[in-house]
Amino acid sequence: xxxxxxxxxxxxTERMPNIWCPGCGLGTAVNCFISxxxxxxxxxxxxxxVSGIGCTGRVAGYLKLDSFHTTHGRPxxxxxxxxxxxxxxxxxxxxGDGDLFAIGGNHFIHAAxxxxxLTIICVNNFTYGMTGGQVTPTTPIxxxxxxxPYGNIEEPFNLPFLADCSGAVYVARWxxxxxxxxxxxxxxxxxxxxxxxxxxxxxxxxxxxRRNKIGDGLxxxxxxKDNSVIADETDTRNxxxxxxxxxxxxxxxxxxxxxxxxxYNIKMAERFGPFYEPYEGIK
Amino acid sequence: MDGDHACCEGALAAGxxxxxxxxxxxxxxxxxxxAARFPSVGGMFIQMEDEIASxxxxxxxxxxxxxxMTVTSGPxxxxxxxxxxxxxxxxxxxxxxxxQRTGPSTGLPTQPAQADMMxxxxxxxxxYEIIALCPNSPQECFDLTIEAFNLAEIYRVPVMIMMDECVxxxxxxxxxxxxxxxxxxxxxxxxxKPEEYLPYKAEKNSxxxxxxxxxxxxxxxxxxxxxxxxxxxxxxxIHDRFVNRLIDKVRNNARQIIMLDETDTADADxxxxxxGITSRVAVKAIQAARKNGINVGHLRLMTVWPFPEKRLHTxxxxxxxxxxxxxNMGQMYLELQRCIEGRAATYLIPHSGGTVHNPDDIYQKIVxxxxxxxxxxxxxx
Amino acid sequence: xTSEIKFGGFGGQGVxxxxxxxxxxxxxxxxxxxxxxxxxxxEARGGACSAQVIISDDKILYPYVTRPKxxxxxxxxxxxxxxxxxxxxGVILIEEDLVxxxxxxxxxxxYAIPATRFAEELGSKMTLNVVMVGFFTAVTKxxxxxxxxxxxxxxxxxxxxTMNLMAFDRxxxxxxxLT
Numbered sequence: 001x002x003x004x005x006x007x008x009x010x011x012x013t014e015r016m017p018n019i020w021c022p023g024c025g026l027g028t029a030v031n032c033f034i035s036x037x038x039x040x041x042x043x044x045x046x047x048x049x050v051s052g053i054g055c056t057g058r059v060a061g062y063l064k065l066d067s068f069h070t071t072h073g074r075p076x077x078x079x080x081x082x083x084x085x086x087x088x089x090x091x092x093x094x095x096g097d098g099d100l101f102a103i104g105g106n107h108f109i110h111a112a113x114x115x116x117x118l119t120i121i122c123v124n125n126f127t128y129g130m131t132g133g134q135v136t137p138t139t140p141i142x143x144x145x146x147x148x149p150y151g152n153i154e155e156p157f158n159l160p161f162l163a164d165c166s167g168a169v170y171v172a173r174w175x176x177x178x179x180x181x182x183x184x185x186x187x188x189x190x191x192x193x194x195x196x197x198x199x200x201x202x203x204x205x206x207x208x209x210r211r212n213k214i215g216d217g218l219x220x221x222x223x224x225k226d227n228s229v230i231a232d233e234t235d236t237r238n239x240x241x242x243x244x245x246x247x248x249x250x251x252x253x254x255x256x257x258x259x260x261x262x263x264y265n266i267k268m269a270e271r272f273g274p275f276y277e278p279y280e281g282i283k
Numbered sequence: 284m285d286g287d288h289a290c291c292e293g294a295l296a297a298g299x300x301x302x303x304x305x306x307x308x309x310x311x312x313x314x315x316x317x318a319a320r321f322p323s324v325g326g327m328f329i330q331m332e333d334e335i336a337s338x339x340x341x342x343x344x345x346x347x348x349x350x351x352m353t354v355t356s357g358p359x360x361x362x363x364x365x366x367x368x369x370x371x372x373x374x375x376x377x378x379x380x381x382x383q384r385t386g387p388s389t390g391l392p393t394q395p396a397q398a399d400m401m402x403x404x405x406x407x408x409x410x411y412e413i414i415a416l417c418p419n420s421p422q423e424c425f426d427l428t429i430e431a432f433n434l435a436e437i438y439r440v441p442v443m444i445m446m447d448e449c450v451x452x453x454x455x456x457x458x459x460x461x462x463x464x465x466x467x468x469x470x471x472x473x474x475x476k477p478e479e480y481l482p483y484k485a486e487k488n489s490x491x492x493x494x495x496x497x498x499x500x501x502x503x504x505x506x507x508x509x510x511x512x513x514x515x516x517x518x519x520x521i522h523d524r525f526v527n528r529l530i531d532k533v534r535n536n537a538r539q540i541i542m543l544d545e546t547d548t549a550d551a552d553x554x555x556x557x558x559g560i561t562s563r564v565a566v567k568a569i570q571a572a573r574k575n576g577i578n579v580g581h582l583r584l585m586t587v588w589p590f591p592e593k594r595l596h597t598x599x600x601x602x603x604x605x606x607x608x609x610x611n612m613g614q615m616y617l618e619l620q621r622c623i624e625g626r627a628a629t630y631l632i633p634h635s636g637g638t639v640h641n642p643d644d645i646y647q648k649i650v651x652x653x654x655x656x657x658x659x660x661x662x663x664x
Numbered sequence: 665x666t667s668e669i670k671f672g673g674f675g676g677q678g679v680x681x682x683x684x685x686x687x688x689x690x691x692x693x694x695x696x697x698x699x700x701x702x703x704x705x706x707e708a709r710g711g712a713c714s715a716q717v718i719i720s721d722d723k724i725l726y727p728y729v730t731r732p733k734x735x736x737x738x739x740x741x742x743x744x745x746x747x748x749x750x751x752x753x754g755v756i757l758i759e760e761d762l763v764x765x766x767x768x769x770x771x772x773x774x775y776a777i778p779a780t781r782f783a784e785e786l787g788s789k790m791t792l793n794v795v796m797v798g799f800f801t802a803v804t805k806x807x808x809x810x811x812x813x814x815x816x817x818x819x820x821x822x823x824x825x826t827m828n829l830m831a832f833d834r835x836x837x838x839x840x841x842l843t
Contacts, residue, residue, distance in 0.1 A: 012503070015514055045499040050343075061503055061515060066496040068346065069505035069515075070339060071369050077303075077336035081343025081351070082496060084327050085301050089347070089497050110332040268322045276322070282300050282349040283325060453727055454684060454700035456691040560727065567725040642726055 010034045010044075012064050019058060021129075023209075023217020025176035025202030029123050030059055032179050032200070033094070036186035037065075040090075047090045047190075050079040052099035055129040055204075056122075059094040073103030076111045079118050085282045087261050090119070090190050097124040098136040101157055105137065112166035115194045117259045121186065122159060122197070125204035133207030140243035144211045158240035160252050163197035170196035171236060171253035175224040176203070178249060185251060194259045201247055214244075286424040286450040287312035289457045290380055291320065293428025294352050296465050299378070300326035301344035301351040303337040308392045309448040310356040310382035317354075334359035338366035338379070345375045346504065348470070348495040350432055352378040356448075357386050360399055361406075367441050368407030371529060373504050374483075374490055376435035376470070378428070380444045382451040383610075385636035395448035396636030397559055398611035403443045404588050410526050412533035414540055415443040415588035417558040421455045427585065433468035434540060438532055439490035445587060447610065449560045449639060477501065484511040485528060488535040537589040544583035547573070551580030553652045554598060555606045556619055558584040560639055565608055568645035577653045587615060595622040603656030606648050608632035608640050628657040666720040667806055670732040670749070672742025673759075675713045678793030679738060683715030685797050685815050686807055690719045693811030699724045712741055719806050734804055736796055737763050738779075757800060759792070775803050775842055782834050791831035794820070798832035802839025809836065 011034075020026045037047055044065060051060035053072035060067035070078045075093045083091045093100075100108055100122050111118060127145055128134040135145040135152050138159065142151045163171045170192045174182040182200055189196035203209055203220035214220050224247060232250035239248040258266065265278040284292070290313050294302070302321070304314035314328065321328045327344075331337040337353045344351040355363060360381045370377050383399050385391035403415045414434050416427045424446060431442040473480050473492035477500045485491035494500040507515040508522045516522070533540065544562075546569075548554055553572075557565040562583045572579045582598070584591065599605075605627055607616045616631040623629055632648050634640050669686070673679040683700050691698035697720045716729035735750050736757045737743040743756075743763045750756065753771040760776035768774065779795040794816055801812040813832055820828040 012514070045501070046497055048496050061505060064501050066346075066501055067503045068343075069503070069507065071365055071506060074335065074339040074366075077331060077340045078343040080329070080331075080336075081301065081303060081340035081345075081349075082347045083343075084329060084340075085344040085347030085349040085351075086497055106332050107336055110336075272323065277325065279322070279325065279327060282327070282344070282347065449701070449727055452702060454687060454702075455698065455724075456688075563725040563727065570725075639726070639728065 007031070007034050010037065010064055012062055015062055018062055020055060021206045023203060023205040023220070024055070025125065025200070025217075026055060026059065026123060028176040028179060029121070029182070029200050029202055030062065032182040033063075033092075033121065033186055035179075035183035036190065040187055040190060042090045042190070046088055047092065048082060050075040050082065050091060050093050052095040052104060053130075054096040054099050055125075056094060056096035057099060073099055074107065075099070076104060076107040076118065076120070080111060080116050083117060084261070087117070087281050092119045092121060092190065094121045094123070096129075097122055097126065097138040098128045101137045101159065109162070109166040112163060112168045112195045112197070114260045115167055115169065115257050115263070117194055117261060119186070119189045119192075119196045120198070121200060123200045123202045124159065125202045125208060127204050127208040129204050129207055133204075133211060138241075140241060142243045143208070145208070156241070158236070159199045160197070160239050161236040164236040164253050167195065167257070168197045168253060169194035169255050169257050172197075172251040173199040173201065173239065174249050175201040175228055175247060177221050177224040177228065181249070188251070188254075193262070194257055284421060284457050285312065285452055285454045286418065286421040286446060287382065287452065288316050289421040289424040290354075290428050290444065290446065291316040292457070292459060293425040294378070294432070295320060295324065296425070296459070296462070296467070297350065297429040297432035298467050299350045299352050299432060300324070301341065301349035302326070302328045302353065303331050303340035303344070303351070304328075304354045305331055305334045305337050305359060307334070307356045307359045309384055309451050310354050310380065312451070313354045313380060313382070334362040335366070338363040339369070341377050342366065342370055342373070342375045345377050346496050350470070352380060354380040354382070356382045357384045357390060357392070357399070358388070360402065364402070364406040367413065368409055368411060369506050370441040371407065371411035371413060372506050374439035375441070376439050378431045378435055378442050378444065380428075380446065383445060383447040391637050393448065394637040395560060395639065396610045397445070397447055397561065398614065398636060400445065400587060400609070400611065400614045403445055410530065412530050413441050413443060413588055414438065414533065414586065415445050416585060417445045417587045418450055418585075419559050419562045419583070420450065421453060421457050423585070424450060425457050425459065429465060429467070430542070433466065436468040436470055437490075438536065438540070439493070440533060443588070445559065447560050481511040482513040483509060483525075487528070488531045490532055533589055537591075537593070540586060540589060541591050541594075542585040543591055543594060544585055546581040548580035548582055548598060548602070551578050551602055552656060553577065553579040553604045553606065553649055554582055554602045555579065555608070555645065555649065556582045556584065556595070557608055558587050558615065561608050561610055564640045564642050565645055567642040568649060571642070571646050572649040577649055579649050579653070584615075590615070590618045590622070592622040595619065596624075599623045599626040602627050604628040604630065604652035606630045606632065606645070606652050608634065608645050610634050610636045610639065626657070628652060628655060666718060666722070666724070667734060668729040668732045669717045669719070669734040669736065670714060670729055670746050671717065671736045672712075672714040672746050673738030674741065677713070677738050678790070679713045680715045681819065682736065682793040682797050683717045685812065685819050686800060687717045687719070688819070689807040689811040689815040693814060694808055696721055697724050699727050701727055701729075712739075712745070714742060714746070736800060737765070738792070738796065739763065755804065757796065757803060759796070775799070775839070777835065777838050779835065782838070783831060786827060786831050786834065788827060791828055794828045794831040795835035798835025799839040802836045803843055
């Protein structure tokens, strides 16, 4: 690892090497995010990253930003408190499918409903990596995991559809193979005023790939490349993933809607009249 | 005003400007008033989707510079346990208000109890210390809420305000002093530059200075065991030092933290130890007993955690019997017994909650205890 | 001296506000001690409503009313429920068109007032509770006329002060005539 790597200024290099397995897609996802913030208008000091628990939960700790590694499933409500107390911040929640959609699912739909101005990046690897490869709410039917030894029998979430119908203003999906598109999507999402959501399909070769005979990290990347179909603006009802099926990628939703804080100030000004001082954060 | 409203006013006076909550009887009036008051004072209230979310949104707000609080009762308090531990671990100064109701489970939602006292102390997993205060009137709901915020800032610990339904819903005169007469502890921010600042480097028995998100410190906060930089560490040495500091900063400052209200204990044969609403009923019984010639004193715990072990230990050298009435089946009584170490007789007056004690039950126990003290051994010269 | 008072009626009559006015008049204006507790719970739904007020020269310790010396009853249901709790020499204040006390003990004194009618005559049935506050002030003398009247003024919605003060005076005068 070269100390001259220009990306190092965004990373806590003193914490390297990271804990992720060879072939894991998380490093690539973090790289995409660094690309996104590199060209972002927001100064780095004003960007804050919040993670939950799990392999993706460790992302916050490797980024040289104000960063929070919170409790399992709760990065979104934590980020809500952070954002509401300092609305100037760009708050990005970086977490995994188990954290955000099993234990944290309720928080996700409510933050989307409120149109809380947060960017949610979900690295979806279809499994709980840190605890040894159990089934998650996104594991496809028939996929093997350590807690579905005979194959998964539960219908998984279609995450873009869930985000869309919960009220997100921006919804996109890319795989870690699509680094440029993913970085662009992250940048776009951070510029939205409201709840934005990006699903990043990522390989977990150690637990998911091996158990499901997809192969190592390289083979999984190859599979993402072969199976991906880029189709922007696809109706999110039609982007569900199935085991070894097509992965529809693209930007599905990009709309304007008043964010929670803007709505708060509009409504309070209506109630209190001209004497109302718009809320701009805790003094 | 009632105790719930007084708690809201106390929070405002203490500088609290962020509250996240979820409706639950009998604490709802606190957040209802907050919701009405905050927009005109530059505060932010949000009703979250549940108590888990409330208790962590509060902590997000803390790192963005807010003095923050969450408010709940019974089942909601149970849901918040993990985040008490997170606040202790990350040293996030914040206030949890629990207007206690009768349990277990849904219990009697509209009736008082004091049965979450051990939960407040031990509810989250792992080793840590918290501070808990127990008001016995609407006035104290105001005063102790301010105190809770101040203690949270000094020691960077979650502070619990352990009210109960009776105090929360009781209406009495509350005197709100001028702002200039109220002591408010500001947040202690570091004066160091980002490159020299270590977020978790602290002196012995104390908490480190804080930073605020967005100010260029690029700091990291984690619930994992962390080193002085705030980075996760698996070093057992670091873990041991860190956990000890979390404990020591409260235990070794117990004398500064603990507030007691003592009456006639200096030469008492019998001392009633009580807290919260129960203390008022106890005084009624004590007055009756003193009138009948019993030498009984009263020790009221305004701070319940940390428990005043030194004071009780000292009292046990001359007091022959201690009595503890509480609206539970014996919780703080266990602490009392621990501190007395058998040097005096101890009597519990349990109550399953739903209402307060009958003062006569406490009176009868005082009479009994006065007749059945533990004999003091003559100390050898 | 300590006085235990129980206010009872059905929702919408302003029972809690009546109790709160008396308590505030005593504690804030007359510099005595006062505590109000309300009964919450399923019984507080479906109409029944009560407030318990203690007024004392000394600090109030036990917060609940156990044997009220004074009952202020605005509904039959409340009266049926709370009369058995009252002290043997209790003073029972009733809305005479709505309440017919059953099971009175020999030592009890009953003071009746057509408060709803008075309130309606003044233009708003809503002021029924304030008529009762005036009546209470005159009959029990636990709070001073001036304090009670001032507290009424500061407790009612803006713009209704005049009407409520008239209601208070009406109840007060009627009470004075009876005592």
